[in-house]
Amino acid sequence: MKDCRNGCSAAEAGSQELAETFKAEDLVITPATVLKEKPDPDSLVFGTVFTDHMLEVQWSAESGWEKPHIKPFETLSLHPAASALHYAVQLFEGLKAFRGVDNKIRLFRPDLNMSRMCRSAVRATLPMFDQGELLECIQRLVLVDQEWVPYSPSASLYIRPTFVGIEPSLGVKKPTKALLYVILSPVGPYFSSGTFKPVSLWANPKYVRAWEGGTGDCKMGGNYGSSLLAQCEALESGCQQVLWLYGKDHQITEVGTMNLFLYWTNEDGEEELATPPLDGIILPGVTRQCILELARKWGEFKVTERYLTMEHVQAALEGGRVKEMFGSGTACVVCPVSDILFQGQKLHIPTMENGSRLASRILGKLTDIQYGREESDWTIIIS
Numbered sequence: 345m346k347d348c349r350n351g352c353s354a355a356e357a358g359s360q361e362l363a364e365t366f367k368a369e370d371l372v373i374t375p376a377t378v379l380k381e382k383p384d385p386d387s388l389v390f391g392t393v394f395t396d397h398m399l400e401v402q403w404s405a406e407s408g409w410e411k412p413h414i415k416p417f418e419t420l421s422l423h424p425a426a427s428a429l430h431y432a433v434q435l436f437e438g439l440k441a442f443r444g445v446d447n448k449i450r451l452f453r454p455d456l457n458m459s460r461m462c463r464s465a466v467r468a469t470l471p472m473f474d475q476g477e478l479l480e481c482i483q484r485l486v487l488v489d490q491e492w493v494p495y496s497p498s499a500s501l502y503i504r505p506t507f508v509g510i511e512p513s514l515g516v517k518k519p520t521k522a523l524l525y526v527i528l529s530p531v532g533p534y535f536s537s538g539t540f541k542p543v544s545l546w547a548n549p550k551y552v553r554a555w556e557g558g559t560g561d562c563k564m565g566g567n568y569g570s571s572l573l574a575q576c577e578a579l580e581s582g583c584q585q586v587l588w589l590y591g592k593d594h595q596i597t598e599v600g601t602m603n604l605f606l607y608w609t610n611e612d613g614e615e616e617l618a619t620p621p622l623d624g625i626i627l628p629g630v631t632r633q634c635i636l637e638l639a640r641k642w643g644e645f646k647v648t649e650r651y652l653t654m655e656h657v658q659a660a661l662e663g664g665r666v667k668e669m670f671g672s673g674t675a676c677v678v679c680p681v682s683d684i685l686f687q688g689q690k691l692h693i694p695t696m697e698n699g700s701r702l703a704s705r706i707l708g709k710l711t712d713i714q715y716g717r718e719e720s721d722w723t724i725i726i727s
């Protein structure tokens with residue numbers, strides 16, 4: 345597997361004896377003695393219920409990686425000066441395990457989450473590890489808690505790899521101690537009634553999610569804590585999510601914690617599916633990449649990574665050229681947009697009136713693959 349080693353840590357590692365990665369073959373498994381009761385998948389609130397086990401791997405600059413450990417789910421004990429708590433030396437990932445119609449458990453393109461995690465680790469000055477070894481450990485963890493993968497064609501097991509700097513010092517510096525852990529949480533259907541519920545968006549340039557040279561293209565915790573006030577204002581304004589704008593020309597970038605797609609007839613009269621390019625302020629979503637790859641393979645309309653501004657959207661709405669707008673992410677796959685509140689005006693996006701046809705088609709295709717109704721090399725089968 346590709347090793348996106350942080351040059352700086354490699355130089356400092358010096359001694360050859362340091363474990364430069366942990367290995368799945370070294371896994372120590374301590375089974376839980378008391379197992380929790382499993383919840384009804386339909387009544388789950390996202391991220392509130394956790395399984396019986398977790399994976400933990402310790403790292404220190406002194407001795408490198410320890411053996412990975414699958415152990416009973418438990419509270420962490422951290423030094424109060426731990427750098428993750430003070431300076432957000434932290435990152436996370438989010439992916440899912442699905443129980444297919446054939447009862448097999450699948451992961452969906454987990455290699456993309458592993459490589460994104462490595463990119464975030466470089467940005468956070470956290471130590472490198474072998475992506476394949478982590479993926480192997482995660483598969484073992486899911487296997488240990490396999491009964492927690494819901495027996496449901498709309499629920500799944502959310503996997504949350506987390507990597508934190510635990511330097512026990514208030515110095516603002518690259519941590520010499522780190523902890524990588526993975527927890528699992530069963531999650532219910534995103535759209536509980538089984539039908540799309542579109543969201544209304546609050547677009548206000550007073551808050552910025554990400555900027556060039558920043559960390560918006562990494563899944564680092566600080567990006568999300570600092571977005572909550574904007575989310576609160578969106579709710580106060582009667583909207584459900586934030587449409588993150590950027591720059592003087594009000595580029596549209598992402599929605600909440602999702603990537604954004606516009607399906608429209610563009611300025612040149614071409615039918616186009618467009619999403620902003622990965623220029624450093626966009627989180628490179630796995631779902632985003634899947635949608636681009638699928639739509640390009642279908643070859644039925646133009647598929648473009650391009651800048652889109654509020655002005656583009658307003659002009660297209662006036663010209664009746666907007667077909668659909670939707671967010672994309674692991675939680676929902678796709679989430680239709682119905683309205684944008686911008687400069688005191690409510691702009692109606694006719695996604696639902698157009699039957700959210702493209703969004704539905706994408707949702708159908710990706711969930712068919714995830715739940716094993718369609719075979720694809722985008723999934724790996726566990727067990």
Ligand SMILES: *Cc1c(COP(=O)(O)O)cnc(C)c1O
Nearest residue numbers: 601602603627629630631673674
């Ligand atoms: C996680 C995330 C996404 C979606 O990424 P997926 O890999 O598709 O789940 C999009 N935007 C932000 C800001 C995110 O954190």
